[in-house]
Amino acid sequence: MSTIDTAKRDSSARAAFNGASDARGQAAGGNAGGDPAARGHSDVVAAAAALIPVLRSRVAQTDALSKLPDATIADLENARLFDLARPKMYGGLQASYETYLDTVIELARGDGSTAWTLALLTTFTWLTSVSYPQHVTDKIFAPGASVRICGSIGPRRARTRRVAGGYVIEDGLWTYNTGFYHAQWDQLGIPLVNDAGELIGRGAALLQASDVTPLDDWDTIGLRGTGSTSVTVKDVFVPDERIASMGRNLQDDYAATHLLDVPAYRTPLVPTLALRLVCPMVGMAKAAVELLTEKIGTRGIAFTTYEKQDEAAVTHLQIGEATAKIDAAESVIRQAIRLLEAGTERGERISVEQRARIWRDAAFASQLIWEAVDRLAGASGTAFVNRTGPMNRIWHDVRVATMHGALYADTLFEIYGRLAAGKAPNTPLLPSLS
Structure with missing residues (x-):
């Protein structure tokens, strides 16, 4: 769906879904989202879309808390969105990548x-699912357990000691543990050492x-509500069964042999995580388009004769350029997903x-989205400079997202x-x- 189509989504259809969702929720004993696993792709996405108004109403609270509100x-729990990457054998949705993308776009x-x-927590659900054997x-x-897993694979520092039956993490520091305050488990990268x-x-x-x-050091200009705190560990024993080899993971040699017949859990690590x-950035950009197009018919352009911004050719050009970049970014992502999934389903090993x-x-795609949102922010006039303004918030969220090391364009282009x-890649991740 194009960015403009998304921005002009029929509100009556949304209201119809919300009414149907309420009815399903009553039938399901109060679960407002019903059972997305039984309803399929479109209803999982719709369950996320139904949350848009209430999520927007909580943005100030979310920023103030520096984590997501309990509500x-x-x-998200009631809509079963934390189960997107949980295997079906454990009662999860085991959603396709396209379903994941469309769901996260709506939330964003x-x-x-x-x-x-949600994207990071479900990503570590996926990584945990593939990294450990079935008995783990x-x-x-466990049946009926609410499972949310955060993580940080690259430690700032970590010192470990090999002991009988596992490792002791003597001391370690890991940054950017998104969703830590809502997680029951934390997957942390560590050095593996021998007895010497x-x-x-x-x-x-x-x-x-x-x-x-x-x-509790997450105090940033954007994505404030992610609670991406740094964490430390001191003198904690971890049994061998809960330590995965990243070397094996990078070779697609996952310990989860019980999931070998499920393509979703055979995709290669690095492209999957990237x-x-x-994916969330696409939804942020679409929100920026919606915000701009809602306002351009109600305000003029300073120091011109335009009484309404939507009459000006420059506005048309700004929207045209920004939406082209957003649509292009989404197309690039969807094509990459198709390449990733098609190869895995055919049993081919991606080079x-x-x-x-x-x-x-x-x-x-991340770079295109940033350029588009920056363009839209520039078209928003002086309203953009208000610190609590919605366009200002989106602009900062997207900028912080682009700074994630795994999306830093210059590095990845190199x-x-x-x-x-014809040279070797200068990264241990490939x-x-x-």
């Missing part, structure tokens, strides 16, 4: 912080959130070059360019495939 967590139209938080995930995804203390690889340790200490990061290309495309020039 928002409850809404309501609030960028909510969409980003059977415990994590020598580095032998990199791992991902799954810890109970109660064993992790937040520093695409999941950029290092293809992985780098998808990662590059995620960064390029990595792909090195491969195109090793040669064995």
